[in-house]
Amino acid sequence: KQEVTQIPAALSVPEGENLVLNCSFTDSAIYNLQWFRQDPGKGLTSLLLIQSSQREQTSGRLNASLDKSSGRSTLYIAASQPGDSATYLCAVSHNTDKLIFGTGTRLQVFP
Amino acid sequence: NAGVMQNPRHLVRRRGQEARLRCSPMKGHSHVYWYRQLPEEGLKFMVYLQKENIIDESGMPKERFSAEFPKEGPSILRIQQVVRGDSAAYFCASSPPIVGYGYTFGSGTRLTVV
Numbered sequence: 146k147q148e149v150t151q152i153p154a155a156l157s158v159p160e161g162e163n164l165v166l167n168c169s170f171t172d173s174a175i176y177n178l179q180w181f182r183q184d185p186g187k188g189l190t191s192l193l194l195i196q197s198s199q200r201e202q203t204s205g206r207l208n209a210s211l212d213k214s215s216g217r218s219t220l221y222i223a224a225s226q227p228g229d230s231a232t233y234l235c236a237v238s239h240n241t242d243k244l245i246f247g248t249g250t251r252l253q254v255f256p
Numbered sequence: 257n258a259g260v261m262q263n264p265r266h267l268v269r270r271r272g273q274e275a276r277l278r279c280s281p282m283k284g285h286s287h288v289y290w291y292r293q294l295p296e297e298g299l300k301f302m303v304y305l306q307k308e309n310i311i312d313e314s315g316m317p318k319e320r321f322s323a324e325f326p327k328e329g330p331s332i333l334r335i336q337q338v339v340r341g342d343s344a345a346y347f348c349a350s351s352p353p354i355v356g357y358g359y360t361f362g363s364g365t366r367l368t369v370v
Contacts, residue, residue, distance in 0.1 A: 177358070179358055179359065181361070186366075187363060187364075188361050188362055189347065189361040190361075191358060191359070191360065191361070194358040234298070234299070236299075242312060243289060243301040243304055243312060244289070244291075244299075244301065244349075244359060245301070246291075246298045246299040246300075247298065248298050249298060
């Protein structure tokens with residue numbers, strides 16, 4: 146049974162810091178991995194999608210890497226801003242089937 | 257492209273009533289998924305549907321919950337005889353029939369049972 150864990154559970158940093166959020170999964174036979182952002186009381190916004198054959202994806206200040214064999218992904222946020230404050234979720238899928246979500250990292254960036 | 261549309265955004269029901277949650281997928285998406293987020297918990301898969309077919313309902317509670325995705329119209333998640341423990345945010349996601357393009361989520365329906 147696939148289990149997805151995210152560390153740390155919460156993070157509070159001053160503006161401008163570079164951050165690394167971690168995601169690990171127990172079954173490496175994934176099809177893809179997706180990082181989402183969730184703002185309080187809101188839905189999920191897709192940030193980055195990494196196919197199992199890829200090593201990383203980049204979008205602006207965000208970079209996500211995937212090491213499928215070790216069951217790990219990291220989300221790197223450069224030069225953090227207060228607007229980055231949200232909960233970050235990683236999720237894996239095994240085909241076109243359901244997503245299995247991690248527990249989330251609650252990020253607060255203060256000015 | 258209006259994205260994944262869910263309504264209502266907020267729904268209040270008394271114990272024992274029925275709740276109907278609607279989800280219209282993105283244009284061109286034929287796969288719909290429902291997830292539930294209980295307070296202070298992560299998102300859990302409930303059901304995966306294609307037009308007129310339930311593909312995977314392994315996350316659906318065995319009683320009181322049902323889902324459909326008819327040929328015409330939105331997908332419906334139906335909860336009969338709601339109880340306090342059904343209070344949660346229910347999210348719908350859709351994906352295209354082409355493998356590997358990821359999922360797009362709606363803004364969710366927040367159900368409160370009083």
